[in-house]
Amino acid sequence: GESVGLHLPTLSVQEGDNSIINCAYSNSASDYFIWYKQESGKGPQFIIDIRSNMDKRQGQRVTVLLNKTVKHLSLQIAATQPGDSAVYFCAEAYSGGGADGLTFGKGTHLIIQP
Amino acid sequence: DAGVIQSPRHEVTEMGQEVTLRCKPISGHDYLFWYRQTMMRGLELLIYFNNNVPIDDSGMPEDRFSAKMPNASFSTLKIQPSEPRDSAVYFCASRTDRLGTEAFFGQGTRLTVV
Numbered sequence A: 001g002e003s004v005g006l007h008l009p010t011l012s013v014q015e016g017d018n019s020i021i022n023c024a025y026s027n028s029a030s031d032y033f034i035w036y037k038q039e040s041g042k043g044p045q046f047i048i049d050i051r052s053n054m055d056k057r058q059g060q061r062v063t064v065l066l067n068k069t070v071k072h073l074s075l076q077i078a079a080t081q082p083g084d085s086a087v088y089f090c091a092e093a094y095s096g097g098g099a100d101g102l103t104f105g106k107g108t109h110l111i112i113q114p
Numbered sequence B: 001d002a003g004v005i006q007s008p009r010h011e012v013t014e015m016g017q018e019v020t021l022r023c024k025p026i027s028g029h030d031y032l033f034w035y036r037q038t039m040m041r042g043l044e045l046l047i048y049f050n051n052n053v054p055i056d057d058s059g060m061p062e063d064r065f066s067a068k069m070p071n072a073s074f075s076t077l078k079i080q081p082s083e084p085r086d087s088a089v090y091f092c093a094s095r096t097d098r099l100g101t102e103a104f105f106g107q108g109t110r111l112t113v114v
Helices: none
Strands: A009-013 A017-026 A032-038 A044-051 A056-058 A060-068 A071-075 A086-095 A108-113 B004-009 B010-013 B019-024 B031-038 B043-051 B052-055 B065-071 B074-079 B088-095 B109-113
Touching: A009 A060, A017 A108, A032 A060, A032 A071, A044 A056, A044 A060, A044 A071, A056 A071, A071 A086, A086 B031, A086 B052, B004 B088, B010 B019, B019 B088, B031 B074, B052 B065, B074 B088
Parallel strands: A009 A108, B010 B109
Antiparallel strands: A017 A071, A032 A044, A032 A086, A056 A060, A060 A071, A086 A108, B004 B019, B019 B074, B031 B043, B031 B088, B043 B052, B065 B074, B088 B109
């Protein structure tokens, strides 16, 4: 029979526009957050990270915003390009020890329309 | 550095057979993680090692799964006997010992059990 898989949220934007991908994290004790990009057939690739003592961090064309009050992360990509098409995952971790692995969100599929 | 190297890239095996997945972490990285990615459950942490010692294997689904890290440059994930529901992409990742740093992922092994 047909398998039921994750229904990944999809965000479709025009090339050159800005995009915002949102993520709700689960553990209020998490103090380190990462955004990963995964292209088809490849492993997740690091984009940008942020620690809980910050609420904003900027990279090249990307900005991550952290709202600890509501446990929300967002990734802003400026002037999107075709190469930005991928699945984007947020991940959280607690750096205080005892749980060193990352916990990943379900992912958002970003599609860049020409 | 060539990054995290996994082999094989693709594996097709019959139900009941033993499967061994291999990983070479980035040199100098003290942590090694094994993740499984499926459409149903997304990216899940199976087990991780610190300085070759297994720290947390609570994500290993059942006794059919085992992982070893005989030295700092090599790890294996073994499934014996394999079942069709083990079909997934298995990722290995590594990172340094510094708290709150990103993990680098390999390209993954796509396992299909028929």
